[in-house]
Amino acid sequence: MTIDTPPITAATQRRGTSTPATRVIGILTISMTIWLGVFGLVLSPADRDQGDAVRIMYVHVPSVWLAYLAFIVTALASGVHLFGRRHSLQADRVAGASAEIGVVFMAVTLVTGMLWGRITWGVYWQWDARLTTTALLFISYVGYLAVRGLEGTREQRARRSAIVGLFAVLEVPLVHWSVKLWRSLHQEATVLGTDLDVSLDGLMLFSLFVGVVAFTLLFVWLLLHRSRMLTMLDLSAESGLESALAQRRAEGGASA
Amino acid sequence: MSSSGRIQVARVVLSKDLRIERRSKVLTSQIIPFAVVTLVLFAFALDGDAILQRTAPGLVWIAMLFSSMIIVQRNFAVETSDGALDALRVAGADMSAVFWGKWLALVIQLLVLEVVLLIGAFVMYGIEFRGPGVVLLVTSSISATCGLSAVSTIYAGLASGVRGRESLLPLLVMPVASPVLIGATRAAEAAFGTGGTVVSEGWPWLGVLSVFAVVFSFGGSLAFGPLIDD
Amino acid sequence: MTNAGFILGSYALTFGSIVIFAWRTVKVGKRLSADLSDEDKPWL
Amino acid sequence: MEPHVHASGSPAVELRNAVALISDFPALAGLDLTVERGEIVMLTGPNGAGKTTLLRVCAGLTPIARGYGRVMGADVSIERDEVRRRVGMVAHSNGLYDELTVQENLEFWGALIGAGDDELHQAMSIMGLDGRLASVPVRGLSAGQRRRTAFAILVVRRAGLWLLDEPHAGLDSSARDEVDGILRKASAAGATVMLSSHELDRAQQLATREVRLAGGVVVGDER
Numbered sequence: 001m002t003i004d005t006p007p008i009t010a011a012t013q014r015r016g017t018s019t020p021a022t023r024v025i026g027i028l029t030i031s032m033t034i035w036l037g038v039f040g041l042v043l044s045p046a047d048r049d050q051g052d053a054v055r056i057m058y059v060h061v062p063s064v065w066l067a068y069l070a071f072i073v074t075a076l077a078s079g080v081h082l083f084g085r086r087h088s089l090q091a092d093r094v095a096g097a098s099a100e101i102g103v104v105f106m107a108v109t110l111v112t113g114m115l116w117g118r119i120t121w122g123v124y125w126q127w128d129a130r131l132t133t134t135a136l137l138f139i140s141y142v143g144y145l146a147v148r149g150l151e152g153t154r155e156q157r158a159r160r161s162a163i164v165g166l167f168a169v170l171e172v173p174l175v176h177w178s179v180k181l182w183r184s185l186h187q188e189a190t191v192l193g194t195d196l197d198v199s200l201d202g203l204m205l206f207s208l209f210v211g212v213v214a215f216t217l218l219f220v221w222l223l224l225h226r227s228r229m230l231t232m233l234d235l236s237a238e239s240g241l242e243s244a245l246a247q248r249r250a251e252g253g254a255s256a
Numbered sequence: 257m258s259s260s261g262r263i264q265v266a267r268v269v270l271s272k273d274l275r276i277e278r279r280s281k282v283l284t285s286q287i288i289p290f291a292v293v294t295l296v297l298f299a300f301a302l303d304g305d306a307i308l309q310r311t312a313p314g315l316v317w318i319a320m321l322f323s324s325m326i327i328v329q330r331n332f333a334v335e336t337s338d339g340a341l342d343a344l345r346v347a348g349a350d351m352s353a354v355f356w357g358k359w360l361a362l363v364i365q366l367l368v369l370e371v372v373l374l375i376g377a378f379v380m381y382g383i384e385f386r387g388p389g390v391v392l393l394v395t396s397s398i399s400a401t402c403g404l405s406a407v408s409t410i411y412a413g414l415a416s417g418v419r420g421r422e423s424l425l426p427l428l429v430m431p432v433a434s435p436v437l438i439g440a441t442r443a444a445e446a447a448f449g450t451g452g453t454v455v456s457e458g459w460p461w462l463g464v465l466s467v468f469a470v471v472f473s474f475g476g477s478l479a480f481g482p483l484i485d486d
Numbered sequence: 487m488t489n490a491g492f493i494l495g496s497y498a499l500t501f502g503s504i505v506i507f508a509w510r511t512v513k514v515g516k517r518l519s520a521d522l523s524d525e526d527k528p529w530l
Numbered sequence: 531m532e533p534h535v536h537a538s539g540s541p542a543v544e545l546r547n548a549v550a551l552i553s554d555f556p557a558l559a560g561l562d563l564t565v566e567r568g569e570i571v572m573l574t575g576p577n578g579a580g581k582t583t584l585l586r587v588c589a590g591l592t593p594i595a596r597g598y599g600r601v602m603g604a605d606v607s608i609e610r611d612e613v614r615r616r617v618g619m620v621a622h623s624n625g626l627y628d629e630l631t632v633q634e635n636l637e638f639w640g641a642l643i644g645a646g647d648d649e650l651h652q653a654m655s656i657m658g659l660d661g662r663l664a665s666v667p668v669r670g671l672s673a674g675q676r677r678r679t680a681f682a683i684l685v686v687r688r689a690g691l692w693l694l695d696e697p698h699a700g701l702d703s704s705a706r707d708e709v710d711g712i713l714r715k716a717s718a719a720g721a722t723v724m725l726s727s728h729e730l731d732r733a734q735q736l737a738t739r740e741v742r743l744a745g746g747v748v749v750g751d752e753r
Binding site: 261264265268272275276279280334337338339340342343344345346347348349 | 589590591611614615617618619621622623624625626627628629630634638639641642643644667683687
């Protein structure tokens with residue numbers, strides 16, 4: 001089987017999914033992340049109540065922010081695909097790329113949250129509204145990615161996953177509301193407050209701010225690269241169509 | 257298609273599903289025994305009358321959730337085993353009407369199962385029905401069943417005809433259905449007075465369950481066509 | 487620093503995941519890029 | 531019972547350079563085909579030639595990725611629902627509910643499209659399904675009887691274009707003759723028939739035309 005490959009120039013190959021813009025964002029992300037490390041681990045003070053454990057917050061809160069941001073982008077892009085006049089496949093790829101990023105950071109959030117919980121509450125897990133909603137949301141988006149992996153045409157994949165993506169968003173307030181109601185009726189289980197019982201002073205707040213900025217930049221960088229990667233994944237299948245058609249017709253000619 | 261035409265399609269699909277169930281008796285000969293065995297196994301695992309009485313509402317609803325996965329898979333296997341779903345598509349049947357028909361068929365099957373499970377919990381776990389709790393129990397169970405049925409039907413439709421549907425369906429349904437599990441369990445606890453709860457604590461749950469049922473039934477009727485027919 | 491293992495572990499986990507995920511994305515992108523002509527890359 | 535005849539001036543099927551993809555595989559690779567009303571077209575060709583996909587495209591089940599297609603006067607890309615209303619398809623599977631009787635299966639379809647009882651009975655008698663057979667659950671039928679039930683549904687639906695994927699498969703020779711007889715009758719009543727088959731000698735007897743597919747395109751066309 002021969003596949004016609006376009007001429008490969010060294011420049012094309014090296015370029016990959018990056019552009020000047022992503023390189024700038026990348027450099028900004030790296031420098032902000034270094035600052036996050038410096039502020040989070042060195043410059044910011046230990047908390048009065050939590051001690052050094054508060055330092056986990058500087059990676060935990062930005063990751064959960066990034067994950068939720070990613071899922072919001074997935075929902076918006078799903079809506080653009082489903083309700084847009086052109087049923088854009090590019091929107092679908094953005095939705096998929098964003099969900100993949102969200103799932104990775106949701107996993108990071110859950111694990112860092114458990115480590116933090118182990119230090120401050122003495123247990124890894126508590127059934128409070130925020131943790132439970134986060135865990136269920138994580139599983140929902142694992143399901144979303146499973147739906148994207150189903151066989152079928154790109155249009156089918158896009159439509160199915162856009163619908164599942166929108167249902168997953170509908171689910172968030174319902175899950176959160178029900179878990180919250182559940183916990184509020186069972187006061188005995190909420191001895192350990194899971195709110196951020198941290199009094200944030202100036203430098204702590206600033207460290208958190210650095211983390212949020214760093215991760216927002218990181219999200220933009222990852223989304224650009226990842227959606228371009230998914231676009232190429234689709235296109236490389238499509239650009240094979242001409243040769244696949246020729247090959248398919250030759251099959252007919254041979255047996256006629 | 258006119259709205260009377262839609263109602264006609266939904267009614268025809270509903271009566272067809274129920275007639276198939278009456279003929280094949282899968283619910284009575286397989287699903288109900290499975291659910292009852294689950295209740296018995298819970299009793300072995302959670303050895304102790306006090307624990308069982310305390311957890312009875314939750315166990316009943318977990319058994320419901322698992323059984324509903326099997327019933328809905330069966331309801332869609334009927335459509336796909338001989339290509340009837342394709343035939344429905346070629347015939348241009350209104351898919352949102354098909355959704356309502358299959359949704360109501362599942363609601364009815366689940367309600368039958370629920371009655372059996374509640375009787376089972378009454379006999380085996382020692383729950384007690386209280387006069388004022390009955391209204392709460394009935395209304396919350398119906399709302400929960402409507403919501404659960406909607407979610408299951410949407411995702412069973414999505415998963416029908418793809419490889420690996422048996423494992424995909426629970427992965428998709430379980431997280432979404434978690435408010436139903438929480439709400440139905442808490443409402444049932446309030447209705448039974450489990451752990452000293454009073455009936456009035458159950459009413460907010462009826463709200464959660466009703467909102468869930470409305471959102472996912474109407475969402476499902478809109479989404480079902482595009483999910484199945486693409 | 488008290489609980490240094492947990493704290494440094496969280497940082498290592500977070501940054502490690504980011505690096506692995508980003509590196510894989512870029513690497514797959516480069517591999518695919520080699521097989522496609524520039525018209526197929528609307529961002530260029 | 532006359533099949534619906536829509537915009538009878540146009541051909542039953544008109545495909546121009548149609549490409550249909552199954553995942554990324556071009557099952558139809560730029561196929562051209564015109565079928566006039568009333569023809570009985572036999573599709574032949576090796577396995578994987580694209581026969582099933584061609585039938586599914588005509589039924590509005592598989593979309594075309596490129597090219598142009600009209601079926602019974604309706605555009606397959608734009609007026610998909612209209613196409614579906616005018617055609618009927620019996621694939622390898624018959625689309626029947628095993629637990630229901632022949633009559634109940636027909637009643638289900640009749641109720642879906644609002645056909646009356648007399649239409650159902652007429653369809654059943656055309657297919658020789660009246661009397662004792664009517665009240666037998668479909669799971670208890672022979673392969674030929676199941677096929678006849680599926681055809682009866684096409685009659686009830688008054689499909690103008692019958693798309694049949696291997697209607698002879700799994701049938702004994704008398705049942706095959708029966709199928710041929712039914713198709714001639716349907717054709718005489720005004721329906722256009724497209725069927726795929728591996729049986730070349732049957733093609734010559736039954737069909738008014740034999741279209742040979744290979745590699746997702748038409749490679750032979752004999753009347």
